[in-house]
Amino acid sequence: MTFRQAQGHPEHSEKGRRVTPSRESEMVLVTGGAGFIGSHLCDALIERGYKVICVDNFITGSRENIEHLLDDEKFELVEHDITVPFSSLIPTPSSLKCIFHLASPASPVDYSAFSIETLIVNSLGTYNVLEVAREGGAKVLLASTSEVYGDPKVSPQSEDYWGNVNPVGPRACYDEAKRFAEALTVAYHRRYGLDVVIVRIFNTFGPRMRGKDGRVVPNFIQQALSNKPLTVYGDGSQTRSFCYIDDLIDGLLKAMFSKGTTGEIINLGNPNEMTILSLAEHIKEMCKSSSEMVFLPLPEDDPLQRRPDISRAERLLGWKPKISLDEGLTRTIEWFLKGKA
Ligand code: NAD
Numbered sequence: 001m002t003f004r005q006a007q008g009h010p011e012h013s014e015k016g017r018r019v020t021p022s023r024e025s026e027m028v029l030v031t032g033g034a035g036f037i038g039s040h041l042c043d044a045l046i047e048r049g050y051k052v053i054c055v056d057n058f059i060t061g062s063r064e065n066i067e068h069l070l071d072d073e074k075f076e077l078v079e080h081d082i083t084v085p086f087s088s089l090i091p092t093p094s095s096l097k098c099i100f101h102l103a104s105p106a107s108p109v110d111y112s113a114f115s116i117e118t119l120i121v122n123s124l125g126t127y128n129v130l131e132v133a134r135e136g137g138a139k140v141l142l143a144s145t146s147e148v149y150g151d152p153k154v155s156p157q158s159e160d161y162w163g164n165v166n167p168v169g170p171r172a173c174y175d176e177a178k179r180f181a182e183a184l185t186v187a188y189h190r191r192y193g194l195d196v197v198i199v200r201i202f203n204t205f206g207p208r209m210r211g212k213d214g215r216v217v218p219n220f221i222q223q224a225l226s227n228k229p230l231t232v233y234g235d236g237s238q239t240r241s242f243c244y245i246d247d248l249i250d251g252l253l254k255a256m257f258s259k260g261t262t263g264e265i266i267n268l269g270n271p272n273e274m275t276i277l278s279l280a281e282h283i284k285e286m287c288k289s290s291s292e293m294v295f296l297p298l299p300e301d302d303p304l305q306r307r308p309d310i311s312r313a314e315r316l317l318g319w320k321p322k323i324s325l326d327e328g329l330t331r332t333i334e335w336f337l338k339g340k341a
């Protein structure tokens with residue numbers, strides 16, 4: 001049995017439509033291109049002269065994120081669920097230079113609400129992406145996550161660490177889905193010699209994060225700006241390391257386009273680790289807010305520490321984050337002040 005036969009043909013879907021080929025520029029596919037990271041990536045690719053096909057079903061992304069690109073001749077939006085095969089929506093798969101595979105709910109609130117969708121997009125959706133790549137020989141970058149390390153017992157986390165994941169806990173739908181996506185991607189590389197690179201993205205923030213996606217930076221900024229209590233989960237001693245979106249996009253482009261990344265697994269994130277309580281205090285101060293702190297129960301399996309070891313990214317890509325937490329927060333707060341979330 002093939003998944004393609006079982007799922008029907010995308011040309012028969014109401015929303016799917018064939019994309020017009022372009023001879024002038026190299027074509028890049030971005031799954032999840034209407035999301036937070038994906039939309040910034042589409043911007044960066046277009047700026048660099050690529051023709052971009054963005055495939056998204058808007059389950060957690062939004063049209064507003066890519067609205068400014070819709071009239072650009074180098075940009076094509078294909079509204080489609082990638083768990084349904086989509087190779088016939090691409091002019092000729094051999095015209096694709098590469099695929100950035102980002103489609104997946106990403107915030108704990110989103111993947112709890114869409115647990116099965118998250119499992120299916122990372123398994124069946126990833127399979128469909130890899131098959132499109134195999135047809136035409138495109139390179140695939142899989143957007144994986146620091147969550148594959150679970151609640152890590154070692155710090156910082158290097159790519160060789162296998163992780164500490166609860167396979168049946170509330171985060172399993174995301175963690176195990178991404179671990180499966182990694183295993184499938186590696187299997188295509190081993191069996192077919194497909195050109196692949198896996199990046200494990202650590203907490204990233206910036207403009208275009210949805211106000212309601214429940215992640216800590218948008219929550220704290222909105223709460224601080226409206227002088228409402230900042231909701232710290234647990235005692236706030238758990239740590240995270242926050243990377244600004246522009247640095248991450250630079251890392252994603254380097255991971256895809258640098259020589260010598262085939263078959264590699266690369267952490268991308270900012271090693272600047274801090275407690276969640278200190279992040280709350282910092283955002284409150286930056287917003288000149290009179291908010292109080294309220295301490296709410298720590299969600300089950302919430303990782304207690306997270307910090308990337310980025311020595312591999314530094315060595316292979318010559319990449320490390322350049323934008324400070326303060327600079328990134330200033331830009332993000334300004335964006336929220338414009339009321340676009
Ligand atoms: P996001 O929710 O803003 O974007 C995900 C996009 O994928 C959305 O536009 C959504 O509509 C789309 N999508 C989901 N399922 C789809 C499907 N079946 N078919 C088509 N499109 C679908 O999330 P994000 O923060 O931009 O994350 C993007 C990627 O980066 C995800 O794969 C996520 O796991 C990974 N990642 C993000 C972070 C982070 O801090 N933001 C950290 C680690 C990993």
Ligand code: UDP
Binds near residue numbers: 216217220234276
């Ligand atoms: N968190 C918090 N208050 C909030 C949202 C999140 O204290 O309003 C905590 C959460 O428990 C976790 C950290 O902030 O320890 C980061 O959460 P987020 O959902 O942003 O991403 P995660 O790293 O858990 O995927």
